[in-house]
Amino acid sequence: MDFIWQSFLLIFVGILLLRISGRKSISQMTLATTVVMISIGTIIVQPIIETSVVRTIIAASIFVSVLIALEYVQLKFNLFENLLTGKSIVVVENGELNMKNLKRLRLTVDQLEKRLRQAGISNITDLKTGTIETNGQLGYEFTEDAKPLTIGDFKKMMQAYGYTFPVQESEKPSIFNEIINGHSSSNPDQLQ
Known part of the structure; x- marks a missing residue:
């Protein structure tokens, strides 16, 4: 029955390590990130089959530390970014x-056209x-002629023809206010 509490411990440690490694690692899977995340998954499962939970946690921590170090080096040096991540390719x-x-x-x-669609x-x-x-x-x-018309573009165009826009009323509450101004104890009125 030890494998039950070990499984919960490993899941908690896995979530903690992935949280420490950052959101970028989860949302934008580069080649290096994919290899590390697959490796962490494989390592986390090993103690259920084998016996050493501590060794597994240390190994997974090393993988995440290497990932963070690689991302830091990529931020500081373009050469490493080009080497590890590469550049966008014009198609x-x-x-x-x-x-x-x-x-x-x-x-x-056909594959490119599918992505375009x-x-x-x-x-x-x-394009x-x-x-x-x-x-x-x-x-x-987009090319200039294919870009969508924005509200700002529309206002400029209308102002060129002499139309004036009324002054905006005070700023309406936003769902981003909590993030910008810090956490509040209640939900915004729009979400209740």
């Missing part, structure tokens, strides 16, 4: 596919630049 330039980079990424035109882009010619980021996500910038 669309001025509305044209960059076939050389698509081949380098082993990404087919998922991002709500229906025409490659609407000034399209990239595959280091985490595998699609990055893009």
Whole structure:
């Protein structure tokens, strides 16, 4: 029955170690992060099969420490960032596919088009630049004519025609106020 409390201990320590390693590690899985997270998962399961919980906690702590050190070195030195994480690769330039980079990424035109559709882009010619980021996500910038109209752009356009906008009333409560101003004891009115 010892394996039951050991399992709970390992789950708690695993959550604690992942929390210490940071949100970036969980949300933006780079190659190095993926290897470390898989390794931690494998290590955490080992004591249930084997016998040493302490050795497992130490090993998982070492993995997380190395991950934090690698992320710190990447922040300080561009050379290490390029070496460990890499750079974004341009796959669309001025509305044209960059076939050389698509081949380098082993990404087919159909796979790229699928990513574009998922991002709500229906025409490659609407893109000034399209990239595959280091985490595998699609990055893009629209051409001037394809950019959506923002409220700020609309206001500028209307002001050019002589329309004046009324002064805004006082700032309405925001769901971000708690984060910005510190934690409060009650939920915002909008969420109750």
